[in-house]
Amino acid sequence: MTESPTASALRSGGARGFSPADAAAAKARLIAQGKTYAEWADEHGFNRRMVYEVLAGRRRCYRGDSHRIAVALGLKNEPHGDNRLEGLRP
Numbered sequence: 001m002t003e004s005p006t007a008s009a010l011r012s013g014g015a016r017g018f019s020p021a022d023a024a025a026a027k028a029r030l031i032a033q034g035k036t037y038a039e040w041a042d043e044h045g046f047n048r049r050m051v052y053e054v055l056a057g058r059r060r061c062y063r064g065d066s067h068r069i070a071v072a073l074g075l076k077n078e079p080h081g082d083n084r085l086e087g088l089r090p
Contacts, residue, residue: 018075
């Protein structure tokens with residue numbers, strides 16, 4: 001039986017933009033600081049469930065709150081400069 005492209009992308013980090021090892025490192029940093037995921041979420045104003053889902057790899061983190069969580073956890077780089085598309089009117 002072959003693996004679906006979605007499953008392999010999730011495992012390799014392709015769909016999220018970060019690897020499972022990156023998520024494990026973020027979890028280790030929180031543990032080293034003595035913080036629970038819920039405490040961290042509350043301190044940063046994020047939904048607790050969404051933080052758990054990002055760390056578990058169940059969110060793609062392309063945009064919105066999941067992306068902001070991934071950036072705050074150090075899993076993704078913050079976008080630089082103007083993110084508008086070329087040729088579009090403001």
